Every structure is written in structure tokens, then in C-alpha cells.
Amino acid sequence: MASSGFSPAAPPVFNGEGYHIWVVKMKTYLQAFDLWEVVNSDVEPEPLRANPTVAQIRQHADERTKRHKAMSCIQNSVSDVIFTRIMACESLKQAWDKLKEEFQGTERTKQQQLLNLRRDFENLKMKVEEIVKQYSDRIMAVVNSIRLLGD
Structure with a gap:
């Protein structure tokens, strides 16, 4: 994120009501941290090739870290009751889709x-x-x- 002095508030907390509003707020929140694009992607970053450069190593680490950051954001933006429904999800997309299916239908x-x-x-x-x-x-x-x- 650019150093513009912008510091977004904590993620909106979803407690089971107002799903459609939470989705809009959560999407904007994830976009603020450049994490939205990993939500709909269920593809793991490709493994590093032999003899990678330092830049390639950093980029690969950043891509893997983004997935964990986005998952953390989603897990921390739901109440404990909702969290128990997604805690077994292995991927970020799986967790997002489970919430969507359950609360949007x-x-x-x-x-x-x-x-x-x-x-x-x-x-x-x-x-x-x-x-x-x-x-x-x-x-x-x-x-x-x-x-x-x-x-």
C-alpha cells in the first residue's frame, strides 16, 4: 500500500445480518490492502524455478502472504458464530463462497x-x-x- 497516510479502520464485522452490506464493505476493505484479487482466485502461486532471483523470491513470498492476509481479514471480520462455519475451509475462495452460499443463497x-x-x-x-x-x-x-x- 502506498504511504499516503491512509489507515483504514478495522474490517466490518459480520454477525449474520446484513450480508449484502457487509460484502460491499469487505470488498472495499480488501481492495484498500490490495487483497481483493486473491479472494476469487483459487490458484496457488507457481513454485519457484531453479535458481530464482531475489526479486522472484520476494514476489513469490508476497503472493503467498497475500492469501494468508486476506484469509485473516475474512476470519477476523466475522463473529465467532459465523467463524465456526468457515474455520474448516482450506482456501480463501472456499471460505468466501461458503459465506456467499449460506447468506446470499x-x-x-x-x-x-x-x-x-x-x-x-x-x-x-x-x-x-x-x-x-x-x-x-x-x-x-x-x-x-x-x-x-x-x-
């Missing part, structure tokens, strides 16, 4: 949630006692929920 579940949210959006009407700001907030809550599901 299958693709079919996600599509059903999107359909329900779109229906809610289409049926939104301003209530008589409601001010424009409150109505706008309700609209944005539904829109943001749709966005969090990736649509």
Missing part, C-alpha cells in the same frame, strides 16, 4: 429476491401522511437492496 433465491424487490418498487405509492423525504427514502431503500443483489 443460491442463484435461484437471489432471482426470487430480485423479483420481489422489483414488485415492491413498482407498487410503491406515497402515503397521505408521508412527506416527500420519507417517500424518497423508501424508494432508495428498495433501489439499494436491488443494487446489493447485483442488478
Whole structure:
């Protein structure tokens, strides 16, 4: 990370609620440390060739270390109850996918949630006692929920 004086806060803690929000925050957190790209990669760094240079040794060590740092970030950003569900995972991708499957559901579940949210959006009407700001907030809550599901 560049020495810009930026020091991100501790990772957001996931306790089983608000998974979609936690994912967005966690992705940004990992990106701040240049660790996001290793989350979706389940490929181990290639072994060093014979007679590697010092630069190659450092790069290889950095690649291996990134995987452990990212796993540590994920393990430390979940409550103990959630941690017990991923503690047996061997790889970072396996842990991330397990959380995704359990708390986001299958693709079919996600599509059903999107359909329900779109229906809610289409049926939104301003209530008589409601001010424009409150109505706008309700609209944005539904829109943001749709966005969090990736649509």
C-alpha cells in the first residue's frame, strides 16, 4: 500500500445480518490492502524455478502472504458464530463462497429476491401522511437492496 497516510479502520464485522452490506464493505476493505484479487482466485502461486532471483523470491513470498492476509481479514471480520462455519475451509475462495452460499443463497433465491424487490418498487405509492423525504427514502431503500443483489 502506498504511504499516503491512509489507515483504514478495522474490517466490518459480520454477525449474520446484513450480508449484502457487509460484502460491499469487505470488498472495499480488501481492495484498500490490495487483497481483493486473491479472494476469487483459487490458484496457488507457481513454485519457484531453479535458481530464482531475489526479486522472484520476494514476489513469490508476497503472493503467498497475500492469501494468508486476506484469509485473516475474512476470519477476523466475522463473529465467532459465523467463524465456526468457515474455520474448516482450506482456501480463501472456499471460505468466501461458503459465506456467499449460506447468506446470499443460491442463484435461484437471489432471482426470487430480485423479483420481489422489483414488485415492491413498482407498487410503491406515497402515503397521505408521508412527506416527500420519507417517500424518497423508501424508494432508495428498495433501489439499494436491488443494487446489493447485483442488478
